[in-house]
Amino acid sequence: MASTRFQLTRDSFGKLVLTTEEGEVHVGVSPVRAFPIQAPSDGISVVLSDGKEVAWIDALADMPADIRALVTDELEGREFMPEILRVNSVTSFATPCTWQVSTDRGETEFVLKGEEDIRRIGATSLLIADNHGIHFLIRDMFTIDKHTRKILDRFL
Structure with missing residues (x-):
């Protein structure tokens, strides 16, 4: 591993x-x-196209501003995982159903094919896959609003 x-x-x-x-x-x-979910700014590998690691970043915050900006820009251009801030409504509590949500990237809706498309990640996070394979993140299901929590409880 490189310096x-x-x-x-x-x-x-x-x-x-x-x-x-x-x-x-x-x-x-x-x-x-x-x-990417539990510590998105820590532990970043810089790899060649064949996957070989050429550098390691322990903490992005510790890097010089120019390197931090380039790495952040590159990651944001490649990764797309909106974070759900609120579930506004669902068409049904049976799947498939359409969810209308507010995310950190704006309002959207998606189709949840089945309850198995909601996965627990760690103790408090959820990863929800829509019918197109886009993953939505709920960072902490215990701090999200009561309405959203009530909907999630019906599916978990």
């Missing part, structure tokens, strides 16, 4: 370029979260 001391830039084609402390240059690297 966390490296330079990260974008080339003229928009690809990330990592230069190690030893001067080794890797074009087209990608950051990958080790724990």
Whole structure:
């Protein structure tokens, strides 16, 4: 595993370029979260296209601002996992049913095919897959509003 001391830039084609402390240059690297739900800003591997790790970031907050911005931008461009802030309504408590939700990315609706598409992640988080394979996150089902909790209880 490589040292966390490296330079990260974008080339003229928009690809990330990592230069190690030893001067080794890797074009087209990608950051990958080790724990995307439980600790999204900690434990980020920087890998080549074949998956080989060339750098490790313990905590994104500890990185220089320019590297932090490049890594964050790259991750946000590749990952799409909206966080559900509130379940506004469901068409039925039997599946399949349509959920209308408020997320950190705006209002949307999706079809829940079956109760098995709601998975517990850790002690308090839920991952809900819609009929198109998009995953929605509920970070903490115990701190979400009462109305949403009541709906979730019907499906869990």
